[in-house]
Amino acid sequence: MGSRGASSSANLQAIIAGLIIALIAAILCKGAIKPADITFPAANAITFSRLCTALAIMFWGFVGIEAFTHLSSEFKNPERDFPRALIIGLMLAGAIYWACTAVVLHFGVYSDKIAATASLPLIIVHLFGIQALWVACIIGYLTCFASLNVYAQSFARLIWTQMQYQPDHYLAQLSPGRLPLHALNVILACCCVSSLVVYALKINLNALIVYANGIFIMLYLLCMLAGCRLLKGRCYALAVTGCLLCLLLLAMLGWKSLYAIIMLAAYGCFYRSENAWRKTHPLAG
Known part of the structure; x- marks a missing residue:
């Protein structure tokens, strides 16, 4: 499709x-x-x-x-x-x-x-x-x-x-119909591998769904924080309201939101270390 x-x-x-x-x-x-x-x-x-x-x-x-x-x-x-x-x-x-x-x-x-x-x-x-x-x-x-x-x-x-x-x-190439099919094929392959891993390891699907909730809420929170930084006036107030609602949802998840927080912290550390490496190795970037 x-x-x-x-x-x-x-x-x-x-x-x-x-x-x-x-x-x-x-x-x-x-x-x-x-x-x-x-x-x-x-x-x-x-x-x-x-x-x-x-x-x-x-x-x-x-x-x-x-x-x-x-x-x-x-x-x-x-x-x-x-x-x-x-x-x-x-x-x-x-x-x-x-x-x-x-x-x-x-x-x-x-x-x-x-x-x-x-x-x-x-x-x-x-x-x-x-x-x-x-x-x-x-x-x-x-x-x-x-x-x-x-x-x-x-x-x-x-x-x-x-x-x-x-x-x-490879991932930047488009099909004759101007569609990113290479990227889509990689995504579908990752989905298949992930599904097989979940099945083989008998991972609880309900637990994965709850953990994914935290990831989604964290994404929305980051979007709202970006809105607080970029928007003004009434739109700024809406972004602040969105931040508060996202924080409330994270709090309602309780300890189940720790997965999203840990993943965000891990990505932050990786991003900072990668930037530091690029600054010391400019030709490699």
């Missing part, structure tokens, strides 16, 4: 988003769920630790902005279309997440004995029968594929941009 360009990927993403919305709408209609039927737990029944865990999971419904930005050049009018697409995407992700939560709470398909990933499949089987589970599984797979597709293409574009100071480098 990455070899077919951004327009083909955009069309596929739109189709997948439509399928997700159709599935949620079908559940709401078949279950005859009305707004008055949707009840949420009382505030005094919510513990802070579980709230933090839920927020960390909910954060995944909105990640992707850092990938989206690298594809902004694909818009015909980035200054006009990019903010619109971003806001629509955030609102759509929030609505889908809220609807799924409301459905799970309405049917009561949650407990310590039920895996979180099994809630929606159980509801689908209850409403439509076991045959409909295949449709839901295909839509779920396409959802994962859509996310991977966006991140792979975005990362490939980022690598190609960073290699512009070495135009003859």
Whole structure:
């Protein structure tokens, strides 16, 4: 899909988003769920630790902005279309997440004995029968594929941009269709190797997701700090607010955010040592 360009990927993403919305709408209609039927737990029944865990999971419904930005050049009018697409995407992700939560709470398909990933499949089987589970599984797979597709293409574009100071480098080459296929192939190879390592070592996938949360939040925090340095006026106030929210999210992750902090510190040490080496060996740079 990455070899077919951004327009083909955009069309596929739109189709997948439509399928997700159709599935949620079908559940709401078949279950005859009305707004008055949707009840949420009382505030005094919510513990802070579980709230933090839920927020960390909910954060995944909105990640992707850092990938989206690298594809902004694909818009015909980035200054006009990019903010619109971003806001629509955030609102759509929030609505889908809220609807799924409301459905799970309405049917009561949650407990310590039920895996979180099994809630929606159980509801689908209850409403439509076991045959409909295949449709839901295909839509779920396409959802994962859509996310991977966006991140792979975005990362490939980022690598190609960073290699512009070495135009003859393998990763700086574009295909006849002006696509960074070499960078994309390297990324896909790394993804395959990483998946095999996770499978071979039997690494807990849920733990990796939590650690990745810290990385995403740290990226957003660095973006907000850059905004504090570069922006003025109202935009500066928004950047400061974003910094505070990111710090709050890191605090909610607790010790699980240490992975992101350690990785950032390690990169900082590597970057400083590399700069020091380049200053002492100017010809090598």
